[in-house]
Amino acid sequence: MTRAKPEDDEYWNSSKFKAFTFDDEDDEFSQVKSKRAVNSILVDDDDEDEEDVERVSWSGEPVGSISWSVKETASSIRSGSEQSFPKIDTTPSLSKQGSGYSLSSLFKGNLQILLQAFSLEKFCSLQDKLLLLDEAVAVYDGNVITAVLIFLKKSLSKEILFRELMARDVALRHYVHYLKEMGEQKLVVELLKALGRTEDMALMHYKEHLNIKDESRRRDFLKSCLSLPFSQDDATHVQDHYTLLERQIIIEASDKKAVAEIFKKFPRKASILNMPIITTLYYSCFYHYGESEGTFSSPSNIRKTFRISEKQYILTALGARAKLKSWFDVDSLFNTKNWLGYTKKRSPIGFHRVVDILHKNSAPVQVLQEYVNLIDDPDLKLSGALKYKCHDIVINTYRDLKDRQQLIVYREKLERDSPEYRKIQELLNNVQIRWKN
């Protein structure tokens, strides 16, 4: 299929299919359609005469006709009053109990007008205030609920308001959200504390670190978070966060002016500050591999400090060392010695994954072959070998499967007289093998 050609640009500048931008002229199509629709609505309406139809079929001419707004259209269409849908729940109206004011009427219609006409200041007694709040909640309108809460915030002491909110979850959530939006974090923290929601309070406080840009101030802030009443798990995480940033600051300060060969060969692309733990570990495996555990920047120190699992460690170190093409380091990651002193390769991650990572870092065939050979699952092994062209493994697998046909097929893919080709030839000529096909 041919790709977009420059001549097509003309289309993009002239067609209605292009993305809307402010420079667009309105397309005719929608104009025609809407015009028709506008008229069709008006046909329904007995009061409108022909002239009126003309007047409202607005198509971009300035002014005059514009006051024809949504609301007017809507109201002009309606006539006669009939309630056609029932209420689902009948929530008992609290308005008449105990209060002289018709509270429900307050919430019908435009809040703006009513709030002006109907001064909230008339609600003096606590009982009235709470009725007001409950009524607001009963009409489901978040805007009204918040409006009442703003009034209560101004006219009640914190302690009383907090106490009353405790039993009113819907109102409470509106209040917390409102305070958050107003940037009154301190008050939220106080409120959550008063409600005994200490974990939420701790998290709320901790969240503030996101707004601190300077790293030393951020570190100090995180330190101040350590004493907050987090859940046991989160306390550990926050402790880690503080330790991590503290170390990153130290590592960053020294690496910024580092002169070691590796930094010249692979200049750092970004600072290590505020990076996740695993990224920091990767960085350390890349630039500080082999340092003794005593230094903060060493992989073993990071691994130990942040309790990184063996699997995760191997995966990260493998990525970093493979990126540097240090195949020797890669090998030693998996080498284990048994009690007789033989080395054997073992891995907490599947060797097919290892091969994947090595391949992505363009490892040479010899290296790949060794790891493909270590894949346990025979199917994965074969598909890996085929994918990465490890001929020996493919040939041996087919031989073990006694699959003559596949060997023949595979032979055709090889260069004539290459060692692999000859190997297959020899196998096929071997009369001692009992082929299955």
Added chain:
Amino acid sequence: MAHTEWRDAPELPDFSLLKRLARDQLIFLLEQLPGKKDLFIDADLMSPLDRIANVTILKQHEVDKLYKVELKPIVSSSDQLCFLIRPRIQTVKWISDLVNADKVAGRFRRYKIIFTPQKFYACETVLEEQGVYGDVTTDEWNFYILPLDDDILSLELPEFFRDNFLEGDQRWVTTAGSALHLLQSVYGSFSKVYGIGRCAKMVYESWRELMEEGEQRTRQPEFAKVFLVDRDVDFVTPLCSQVVYEGLVDDLFRIKCGTVELGPDVTSSDKSIKVMLNSQDKVFSEIRNEHFSNVFGFLSQKAKNLQTAYDKRRGMDIQQMKAFVSDELKGLKQEHRLLSLHIGASESMMKKKTKQDFQELLKTEHSLLEGFEIRECITYIEEHINRQVSMIDSLRLLCLLSITENGLLSKDYRSLKAQYLQSYGIKHLLTFANLRQLGLLEEQQAGETLTVMESKVGKLVNDKTVGKLTDAFSSLAKKSNFRALSKRLALVPKSGEEYDLRVPRDMAYVFSGAYIPLSCKLIEQVLERDGWTGLEEVTRMLNGQEFAVTARNKTDAQRIVLVMFLGGCTFSEISALRFLGKERDAYYVKQIEYMVNIKLSI
């Protein structure tokens, strides 16, 4: 696929009228501030506004310069500033600061804020507190609904989900109610309303109140049935990777306001372009609902046909050539253009999605949906996290695991969370807190008490027995609603059955035949039964809150169904509903808060 093929399908009303109404009101509001003015627009209102009014129209109404609201100091020499914004406290604070700065500098200007879709009292309080109430006039632009396509309406309120479900703020309830009211006022009344969910109930009540306040036309023709559904009734569907074309485009490139921006790698030029995706794009409308595996074949066939059409000009004489150029060439070129775009898009999908990684991801999702080999799934998720690949995919998988399994075992939860924080940053412990609040990612509560019990028992008996006990306890603790729902509603077809994606037999095709979206299945069932009768067990598992109400003057069964997803919906659900509509010979109009492409981070 194309709507015109549907036999006897009822005709959809012309929703573009809503745009006209919105535009007229906007112009009316702009006229309220006569004279030249600079207009500041909220960033996320830009695209919706593009659909309503263009620069020429704004200029005609004396808008001089246009700026994006960036919450930074402004450079404007105009004497009149108009702000077109969502009712957000932060924005209003920024405006108040501007006004106060002008006052200090001794500068006199007129200011007007147009809130859309409505103003909030909290915002006006900010003006009052900052001492600029009166200096600034405020207005409301009731731009509730943006028609994104022939059959998709959107409120374009991305914060709906977070505000309503996470923060528990019901500020958008009346907005949704007003949107329904607007539709009813313009297009006719609803014959029936079904719904499920807390928010759905509130929206219904809010709309009913509005209806009672206003006068109601007596014999207004009925226009549609309505189905209101809360997003949290079905969290599973938006957590699954999308595999229908439009869904994939959204997953990979993000469709915003019906428009997608395709990068240079897709357009094979040096710039990216914005493309409108809707039924007017003839190529797109044929593939949007198709499973991805069919798309490429379709496109290449189309390309061949196109080539044949082009080839016609060979051997033409001058007259024929002239006719060809004037009659056909334009259409062909347009098709050519669209075709190469969609082929470009599918190619980069192929590149990204046919990788082994994506296949494994899908396999894991399917296993989770089926409740099969959960241990293997956890191992896969763990590795996904360890490899630091897509943060969002890791989170999606974790949530899917939690929801399908009714929460994670304590030890799994802790270990996965710790590894997640190690890989993607510790600050995400806030994300985990949010997800717990939403019920998207939870630790099994029973698990905790069990651990206590275990350790007590552990002191008395040896380790092996403890292991057995743990197993016994956990099997008791797992009361998986999703599993039960899935079984009851047959959401997951029996595995091993062949599923021909070219000829979909049910809505499961949108997930490669592995899962029927819960939300859509509910809609189908309720419409079939004309209510919730017989679904009592299902609604109990979904925490109730269902309702079905009929208009008292109900006349005849309407075939247009308006489905309103409160908190957003996915393109996969839209495709599934289109499929349902085709089968049931009805139209489903989707009204949504916003297209979700699950974004769960802090």
